[in-house]
Amino acid sequence: MSAAARSGKRLVVIPMKDPARAKTRLVPTLSPERRASLALTLFRATVDRAQEALALLPGGGVEIAVVTSSPKITRLARAMGLILIDEGRPRGLSEALETAADWAAGHGYGAICVLPGDLAAPKPAELARLLAHDLSGGQMVLCPAEDLGTNALLAPLPCPFRFAYGVKSVVAHRQAAEAAGLCPVMLPLASLRADVDTADDLQHLLAHQPQLLMQEAAR
């Protein structure tokens, strides 16, 4: 497909570390094997939900990519039929996403939607609502996490501000987008408020989505 034909298209980008280096906040709670397994479970669940969301959208204007430096995630993403973006040497989440946004702009996509790979249970209908959001009038969209992280972001390409993932990043992203002349819209989607970072998040997942962890054990 030519760049011109893609300009109305949107790219969902899921950033993913190597599972062996992931979920370090759970070091006191889980063994290295279980941390890696949890990271993979959450990644697969996020991809599945994103694929279900795409099926709800008419017209096929959205594709899914993974940005990673991990050989294991590269193999898995290929097997899942996803677009692969090589982040090169790992330099952090915002830098990996800058690489992905540059790649997407260079390949003619008109907008990027960043979804972290550790969302516990995003609802496909809510993801579809985000992915279909109108970006006319310079809008961009932020879905805040409970802890004021950024659990989803939809921005036009080329992206006129730099990513600022980290503590209270939704505030930083809002300010950066405004400073770049965009109009940030806060979209507090209920199923995108939680990700799985801490032992408390994991307890919540076990209490409310035990089937997610059982599916992985059965693989």
Ligand SMILES: Nc1nc2c(ncn2[C@@H]2O[C@H](COP(=O)(O)OP(=O)(O)OP(=O)(O)O)[C@@H](O)[C@H]2O)c(=O)[nH]1
């Ligand atoms: N490609 C890429 N993805 C990253 C990087 N850092 C974090 N991620 C991904 O971004 C999402 C949110 O990551 P974090 O919560 O910051 O990291 P985590 O490994 O899940 O957990 P912690 O180690 O406890 O911070 C997850 O899908 C991570 O795999 C990075 O440097 N490169």
Ligand SMILES: O=C(O)[C@H](O)COP(=O)(O)O
């Ligand atoms: O800005 C953020 O949301 C975080 O850096 C990435 O998400 P998490 O650490 O809350 O998973």
